[in-house]
Amino acid sequence: MKRRGLLFYARLYCKILAQDLKSKMSYRADFIISTIGMVFTNIAGFVSFWILFRNFSTINGWGYYEMLFLYGFSLVALTPAQCFFDNNWSLRIYVYSGDFIKYCFRPINLFFYYQSEVFDIKGLGQLAFGLGTIIYSWIKLGLGFTPLMLVKMIVFLTTASLVMIALQTAAAATCFWIQNSFYVLDLAFRFKDYAKYPITIFSSVFRFIFTFIMPIAFIAYYPSLVILRPDEVPLLSWLSPVFGIVFFYVAYRIWMYGAMKYNGTGS
Amino acid sequence: MNLKKYLSLTRNGIMESLQFRLSMFIVFVGNLLYLIVVYFLWKAIYASSGEEVVNGMTFSDTLIYLVLATALFNFMEMYTVWQMGRAIQSGAIVLTLLKPMEIRRYMFWEYSGNFVVNFFATLLPTFIVVSVVTHGAIPLGLNLLYFVISVVMAVIINYNIDFFVGTICLYTESIWGINIMKQVIVLLLSGATIPIAFFPETIRTIVYWLPFQSIYNSPLTLLLGKSSDIKDVGIVLGTQLVWVAVTYAISKLFWKISLPQITVNGG
Numbered sequence: 001m002k003r004r005g006l007l008f009y010a011r012l013y014c015k016i017l018a019q020d021l022k023s024k025m026s027y028r029a030d031f032i033i034s035t036i037g038m039v040f041t042n043i044a045g046f047v048s049f050w051i052l053f054r055n056f057s058t059i060n061g062w063g064y065y066e067m068l069f070l071y072g073f074s075l076v077a078l079t080p081a082q083c084f085f086d087n088n089w090s091l092r093i094y095v096y097s098g099d100f101i102k103y104c105f106r107p108i109n110l111f112f113y114y115q116s117e118v119f120d121i122k123g124l125g126q127l128a129f130g131l132g133t134i135i136y137s138w139i140k141l142g143l144g145f146t147p148l149m150l151v152k153m154i155v156f157l158t159t160a161s162l163v164m165i166a167l168q169t170a171a172a173a174t175c176f177w178i179q180n181s182f183y184v185l186d187l188a189f190r191f192k193d194y195a196k197y198p199i200t201i202f203s204s205v206f207r208f209i210f211t212f213i214m215p216i217a218f219i220a221y222y223p224s225l226v227i228l229r230p231d232e233v234p235l236l237s238w239l240s241p242v243f244g245i246v247f248f249y250v251a252y253r254i255w256m257y258g259a260m261k262y263n264g265t266g267s
Numbered sequence: 268m269n270l271k272k273y274l275s276l277t278r279n280g281i282m283e284s285l286q287f288r289l290s291m292f293i294v295f296v297g298n299l300l301y302l303i304v305v306y307f308l309w310k311a312i313y314a315s316s317g318e319e320v321v322n323g324m325t326f327s328d329t330l331i332y333l334v335l336a337t338a339l340f341n342f343m344e345m346y347t348v349w350q351m352g353r354a355i356q357s358g359a360i361v362l363t364l365l366k367p368m369e370i371r372r373y374m375f376w377e378y379s380g381n382f383v384v385n386f387f388a389t390l391l392p393t394f395i396v397v398s399v400v401t402h403g404a405i406p407l408g409l410n411l412l413y414f415v416i417s418v419v420m421a422v423i424i425n426y427n428i429d430f431f432v433g434t435i436c437l438y439t440e441s442i443w444g445i446n447i448m449k450q451v452i453v454l455l456l457s458g459a460t461i462p463i464a465f466f467p468e469t470i471r472t473i474v475y476w477l478p479f480q481s482i483y484n485s486p487l488t489l490l491l492g493k494s495s496d497i498k499d500v501g502i503v504l505g506t507q508l509v510w511v512a513v514t515y516a517i518s519k520l521f522w523k524i525s526l527p528q529i530t531v532n533g534g
Contacts, residue, residue: 033444037451044451048460052312055321055465060311122444183293190297194304201311206303 009112016116024121031121038122042075042129060201066228067196068137074195074220075130077160081168082123085115088168092175092182100262110259111252141228149227156223159244163218164192166244166251173251176258195219211236218243272368273376280380291388298337298389305333322464329462331397331404331491336459336483338393339418342385343425343482345378348449351433352442360529371519375426382422410490413500417486420507425482427514428453434521437528458484478510 024031049071053064062070091114094100103114143149171188175181191214199207199217211217222237236243284291313326324332351374354360366373398405432449436442454460456479463474463484474480485503492499 027440029439030441030444033439033441033448035444037444037447040448040451044455048455051461051465051467051470054467056312056316058315059308060315178289180287180290183290183297187293187297187300190301194300197304197308202307206307 004108009109012108013112013116017119020117020119021121035122035125038125039129042126045071046133060198062198065137065140067198068133069141069228070198070220070224071196072130072133072137073157073160073224074192075126076134077157077219077223078164078192078195079123079127079130080158080161081164082126083120085165085168086120086123087115087118088172089185090118091172092180092185095175095262096179100259104259104262111256114259143227152226155241156226159241160219160223162244162248163215164195166247167191167214167216169248169255170251173255173258176262191216192219195221197221215243215247218247273372273379276373276376277379277383280376280378281383282380284381284384294341295389298341301337302334305337306330309333322462324462324464327401327404328491331401332462332487334393334397335487335490338390339421339483339486340454340459342382342390342418343422345381345426345429347374347378347426347429348433348436348446349442350374351430352436352445355436355529356440356442371430371522374430405490410492413504414486414490417489417504417507420504420511421482421486423511424478424507424514425453427511427518428478431514431518431521434518434525437525453479453482456480457482458487478514481507481510 049067053067057064059067091100094103103110106113138145167188168185171185172181174184178184194210195216199210199221202210207217211222218240222234222240225233225237309326309329313321313329319325351360354363360370363370363373368376394405398407428449432445435445439445456474456477458466458474458480459482463471463480466474485507489500489503
C-alpha cells in the first residue's frame with residue numbers, strides 16, 4: 001500500500017466531515033437536545049464544584065481558582081476525544097453486526113477512516129465552557145501572560161488530550177475480544193471525572209496507578225503544573241507530552257491489532 | 268392481581284442478568300475505583316478544613332452516605348430511557364405494546380429480576396462491608412425496616428421519572444441528550460454526588476420541594492438517622508408517598524396522551 005501524506009488525510013477528513021455534518025443536520029432536534037444535555041452536564045459539574053468549595057476553602061493546599069483551572073484544563077483536554085473519536089462508542093455494534101468489514105476494504109488507514117466518520121459537534125460546547133473556565137481562573141490567579149505560556153498551553157493541552165483518546169480507544173478495542181464491551185468503555189469514560197483532582201490527594205499506591213496504569217493524572221494534573229506552579233514543576237510534568245504520545249501509540253496498536261484479527265461475521 | 272405472571276418475568280430477568288457475569292465484574296471494579304477516589308477526595312477535604320464536623324457531618328458520615336448512595340444508584344439504575352428510546356427508534360416497541368400487559372408494568376417487571384441480582388451482588392455486600400468497617404455506624408434496628416420501605420418507594424419514583432423521560436423520546440427521537448439531562452439532574456439534586464446537607468440554604472430548600480431527593484436522600488436519611496422519632500420518619504415516608512402518587516399519575520397521563528404520536532416505519 002502506498003504511503004499517503006498528511007495533506008491527503010487532512011483533505012479527506014474535511015470531505016468526510018462535511019458529509020457527516022449534513023447527515024447530522026437532518027436530525028436537528030436530536031442535535032439541539034444533545035447540545036443542551038452537554039451544557040447541562042458541564043453546569044452540573046460546575047455546581048457540584050462550587051458547592052464543595054463553599055464549604056471548604058482549600059483542598060490539600062489547592063485553592064479555589066487553582067482547582068478551577070485544573071477543572072477547565074481537564075474539560076478542554078477531554079474535548080478532542082469527545083469530538084473526533086466518538087465513533088469508538090459504536091465500534092462494538094459494528095463489530096458485532098459484521099458491518100465493520102466495510103472499513104477494512106478501503107485503501108486508507110483503517111483507524112483513520114473509522115474515526116473520521118463521526119464528528120461530535122456537541123463537544124464544542126464543552127470546549128467553550130472549558131476555555132472560559134481556564135481564562136477566568138487564569139485572570140483571577142494573576143498568572144500574567146507571555147507568548148511562551150500560550151505555546152506551552154497548546155502543546156500540553158494537545159498531548160494531554162492524547163491520553164484520554166488513548167484510554168477510550170484501548171477500551172473500545174476490547175470489543176474485538178469480548179462481548180458486551182460497553183461496560184469497559186463506560187468505565188474508561190468515568191475515569192475522566194477523576195482527572196480534575198490533584199493527584200497529591202491519593203496515597204502513593206493509587207498515585208502510581210493513576211499515573212502509569214490508568215494515566216488520568218496526565219489529563220490535567222501534571223500538564224497544568226507547568227502553568228500553575230512554574231517554580232516547582234516535577235519531571236513527570238515535562239515528560240507528560242512524551243507519555244501522551246506513548247499512550248496514544250500503544251492504544252492505536254492495540255486497536256489496529258484487534259481490527260486486523262477481525263474476521264467478520266459472514267453476513 | 269395475578270402475581271404469577273409478574274414473577275415469571277422476574278425469573279427471566281434473573282437468568283438473563285446472570286448471563287453477563289463479566290460485565291458485572293467490570294461494573295464492580297468501576298465502582299470500587301469510584302469509591303477509592305471519593306474516599307481520598309473527602310479525606311483530603313476534611314484534612315484541609317481542620318474541622319471534625321462540617322454541616323453536621325463527620326468524615327465517616329459523609330463517606331458512609333456517599334458509599335451507600337453509590338450502591339443505591341447501581342441498584343436502581345434501570346436504563347429505562349435507553350430501552351424505550353431504542354425500542355421507539357427501531358419500532359420494536361410495537362411488540363411490547365401488543366403484549367397483554369400494560370407497557371409500564373411489563374417493562375418494570377421485565378427488569379425486576381435485576382433488582383434481585385443487584386441486591387445480592389452489590390447492595391447487601393456493600394451494606395455489610397460498611398457496617399463492619401465502621402463498627403456499627405449504621406444503627407441496626409427499626410430504621411432498617413424504614414429503609415426498606417423507603418427504598419421500595421424510591422425505586423418506584425425513579426422508575427416513574429425514567430418512564431416519563433423515556434416518553435419524551437416519542438417526540439424527539441433523541442436518546443443520548445435526554446438521558447444525560449435526566450441523569451445529571453437526578454444525581455445532583457438527589458444528593459447522590461454531594462450530600463444535601465452541604466448545599467447552600469436556599470438551594471437546599473428548593474431541593475426539598477423536588478421529587479429527586481426522595482430517591483437517594485430519603486432512604487439514606489432514614490437508615491443513618493440518629494433520631495428515630497416516629498414523627499420525622501412519618502414526614503420523610505409521607506413525602507415519598509406523595510411523590511410516588513404524583514410521579515405515577517403524571518407519567519401515566521403523559522404516556523397516554525403521547526402514544527398517538529408513535530410512528531413506526533416498517534420494522
